[in-house]
Amino acid sequence: xxxxxxxxxxxSLVLAMACSCGLLRADDFFKNNLTSDLPxxxxxxxxxxxxxxxxxxxxxxxxxxLGFTASGPTxxxxxxxxxxxxxxxxxxxxxxxxxxxxxxxxxxxPALAKIAKAAGAKGIDWAKMQQCIEDAVKKAIKESxxxxxxxxxxxxxxxxxxxxxxxxxxxxxxxxxxxxxxxxPMWVYMPGHYGYEGMRKYMPHMDMxxxxxxxxxxxxxxxxxxxxxxxxTVAGFTPERPMLAVTEMFxxxxxxxxxxxxxxxxxxxxxxxxxxxxxxxxxxxxxxxxNFDSYGDYFFAYSEVANEITRPGGLGDVxxxxxxxNDIKLAVTQGPKTVLYQRKIGKPAKLTDFTYPTxxxxxxxxxxxxYCFVASSSKEPLTAVLSGLPQQPVQVVxxxxxxxxxxxxxxxxxxxxxxxGVHLLKFIAK
Numbered sequence: 001x002x003x004x005x006x007x008x009x010x011x012s013l014v015l016a017m018a019c020s021c022g023l024l025r026a027d028d029f030f031k032n033n034l035t036s037d038l039p040x041x042x043x044x045x046x047x048x049x050x051x052x053x054x055x056x057x058x059x060x061x062x063x064x065x066l067g068f069t070a071s072g073p074t075x076x077x078x079x080x081x082x083x084x085x086x087x088x089x090x091x092x093x094x095x096x097x098x099x100x101x102x103x104x105x106x107x108x109x110p111a112l113a114k115i116a117k118a119a120g121a122k123g124i125d126w127a128k129m130q131q132c133i134e135d136a137v138k139k140a141i142k143e144s145x146x147x148x149x150x151x152x153x154x155x156x157x158x159x160x161x162x163x164x165x166x167x168x169x170x171x172x173x174x175x176x177x178x179x180x181x182x183x184x185p186m187w188v189y190m191p192g193h194y195g196y197e198g199m200r201k202y203m204p205h206m207d208m209x210x211x212x213x214x215x216x217x218x219x220x221x222x223x224x225x226x227x228x229x230x231x232x233t234v235a236g237f238t239p240e241r242p243m244l245a246v247t248e249m250f251x252x253x254x255x256x257x258x259x260x261x262x263x264x265x266x267x268x269x270x271x272x273x274x275x276x277x278x279x280x281x282x283x284x285x286x287x288x289x290x291n292f293d294s295y296g297d298y299f300f301a302y303s304e305v306a307n308e309i310t311r312p313g314g315l316g317d318v319x320x321x322x323x324x325x326n327d328i329k330l331a332v333t334q335g336p337k338t339v340l341y342q343r344k345i346g347k348p349a350k351l352t353d354f355t356y357p358t359x360x361x362x363x364x365x366x367x368x369x370x371y372c373f374v375a376s377s378s379k380e381p382l383t384a385v386l387s388g389l390p391q392q393p394v395q396v397v398x399x400x401x402x403x404x405x406x407x408x409x410x411x412x413x414x415x416x417x418x419x420x421g422v423h424l425l426k427f428i429a430k
Contacts, residue, residue: 026390029327030429032367036321043070043092043149044279045185045208045242050316051149051280052306053094054249056287057082060089067306070094073152073282083144092149094282095140097176097186099132108155109165116164124164126171133175141180150208151176151186158188160201173205189246196232203237210244210282213269216251220268220420221339221377224356227276244280245273249298250289259294261419266301268420272375274309274319275362281306308400308424315371315399315424322366328388330359330374330415335382359384359417371399372425376417386413389427399426 039047053070057063060071060082071086072079073096083093099106104115116124140148153172158165169188176186185207190199192212199209211233213226234241247269253259270281283302288295309316338355345352361374376382394408406413407430415423 026392026429029390030370030427032365032369034321034323034365034367038321044320046149046182048317048320049092050309050314050320051092051244051282052310053092053281054283054302055285058286058288060085060091062089064089064091066303067310068303069306069310070149072096073154079140080143083147087145087147093144093147094150094152095144095148096152096154097133097136097140097172098154099129099136099172101129101132106155106168109157109159109162112155112164112168124167126167129168130171130175130178133172134179137176137179148184150184151180153186153188156189157191158202160198166201169202169205185242187244192226196229199233203234203241206241208242208244208280209234210246210280212246212284214248214251214284215265215269216248219339219341219377219379220265220272221341221354221356222343223269223272224276224360224377225341225343225354227273227278230278231276242279243273243277244282245270245278246282246284247273247302249283249295249302250285250287250292252292252294259297262294262297263301263304264418264420266298267305267422268375268377270302270305271373271422271424272360272377275360275373275375277324277362279320313368315373318364318366318368318371322364322371325363325365328361328363328372328386330361330384330386332358332382332384333414335380335417336378339377358382363388370427372423372427373399374415374417374423374425376419376421378417379419381419381421382417384415384417386415386425387411389413390429393430395428395430397426397428399424 036048041047043049043051049069051070052068053072056074057071063071068091070092071082072094074082075096079096083095086093101115104111106112155168158169160166173186177183187206187208187210190211192214194211209230211230213223215222230243234243253262308314336358339358341354341356342351343354344350356377358378359374359376361372364371389408389411391411396405396407396413398405
């Protein structure tokens with residue numbers, strides 16, 4: 001006679017299996033055995049110091065205490081002074097590299113055009129150009145007392161349709177690697193309107209990609225489009241090309257309401273880039289210009305975000321060496337579920353709609369714990385429910401300041417976001 005199970009016994013068995021899976025799930029959720037062989041005293045990608053810098057600071061005094069880990073690039077003739085002052089402050093420097101060819105300093109595209117015009121039909125002597133760049137590298141190392149973390153090629157916004165400019169980038173890449181014993185990475189600033197199809201042409205000759213994005217208080221959803229543009233640019237290259245976010249600090253707010261939102265704007269833009277996997281922030285710019293009364297508001301907003309990342313025990317090492325997971329989900333329960341970004345695309349240009357989920361997050365595992373970083377691109381407040389955590393109660397902590405926010409209920413937790421709000425969460429097993 002066959003043994004028959006009652007529905008109650010089957011239910012009990014399923015429940016027991018679910019509980020068992022939950023226990024295993026919790027163990028796996030908090031498991032961490034990550035290691036990194038990067039040195040702790042160098043700027044990424046050669047070390048584990050998270051890069052947070054800004055163009056043209058008027059002074060580097062106190063920059064380290066304010067959370068910044070490097071200075072520069074800068075323009076003019078003050079690069080050596082900035083590098084030495086940064087060394088005294090205990091932070092790195094991003095050196096804006098300019099070669100000199102036949103007495104012409106290559107400070108930008110017009111200088112290269114001048115050299116090409118003088119060369120005439122015979123063209124630029126590229127072997128000579130490489131030697132000029134190698135000489136500039138050696139001179140910079142000496143003048144900076146070797147306080148150089150990255151090279152920033154001093155011919156920004158290179159145009160892929162200009163053969164001489166692309167050739168200059170190729171030659172500069174070879175020259176820097178030949179002349180720099182420490183093989184420090186080189187990058188070139190790219191303007192925000194460049195698309196990934198064009199920028200991919202540069203990637204064989206650059207170690208990192210930094211592109212400008214300046215929302216100027218527009219729909220922050222536009223940042224999502226820009227982040228994805230940079231991701232597409234670097235996709236598939238070996239070795240990996242770290243992505244750098246060149247963020248905005250140069251325009252006055254349109255009105256008082258926007259001025260009060262500067263901390264929210266800054267935090268959103270930085271963390272949205274980091275959630276997309278960017279590995280460094282270079283603010284444009286820390287130069288104090290005229291008619292920019294909000295300089296201090298911006299500067300201290302960036303300092304606060306920098307400290308979340310670079311302070312001892314901060315989130316920088318999680319972002320640089322943590323493992324990206326895919327367990328956690330978020331669902332908006334109150335407020336807009338999507339945001340709209342409009343951009344002109346094609347020839348002739350046509351206004352095109354891009355719709356994104358309101359929330360973007362990054363679920364990460366690290367030796368120091370389990371994390372989730374979330375940013376909202378909505379101008380309106382919203383509420384969302386986080387799920388995917390173990391069924392057992394888990395403590396939720398604000399990873400920015402260590403304050404306990406509460407504990408989960410059956411693997412879920414409710415979050416409230418202000419306009420362009422950000423949550424940095426750490427989960428602790430109870």
